[in-house]
Structure formats: C-alpha cells, structure tokens
Amino acid sequence: MKKITLLTIILIVATFASRKKSYSCECTSSFTETGYGTYSETTTDAYSEKMKEKQAKAACKETESKLSYANAGHAEDIEYLTGDITTVSTSCTVK
Secondary structure, eight states, rough: HHHHHHHHHHHHHHHHHOOOOOOOEEEEEEEETTTTEEEEEEEEOOOOOOOHHHHHHHHHHHHHHHHHHHHHHHHHHHHHHOOEEEEEEEEEOOO
C-alpha cells in the first residue's frame, strides 16, 4: 500500500514539474558611448505558445544572440557617425 501511495505521489509531482507554461524573455541592452555615458533599454517578449522551461531558456538564448548581433551593428553605426567609441552589452533572462 505504501508503494502505491508513494508511486502515485511521484507521478503527480512529475506531471506538474514537466508541465508547459507561459514564459517571456526579458532583455536589457546597454550602450556606453565615450563622453556621453550609458543608455539602457529593456524589452520583454512574451512567447505565444506554452513551452517547457528548457525550451524557453533556449529560445531566450537565441533572442539574446540575435539582439547582441543587431546591437553590435548599431554601435558600429554610432562610431561611424560620431567618431566616439561605443560599447554594447546585452543580457536576457527567462521570466
């Protein structure tokens, strides 16, 4: 009887632990331009489909990679136009 109860509890916990949920990806990009200081921008993208946490983390990491690439191009444009050295950092987290 104890084995059946314990097995039932384990199955219930496993079912809720692997359940798909709604997640979003919050990204913060910081631009530091010589002589002008730092400007930060935060964006949040909610995923339209429910997914497991592992899937959400992978999707958010991909978003971070794409945003970092785009921001690096933006920093190059600023440097070209102003002559000031611009550094960019981007970080994303699953919420």
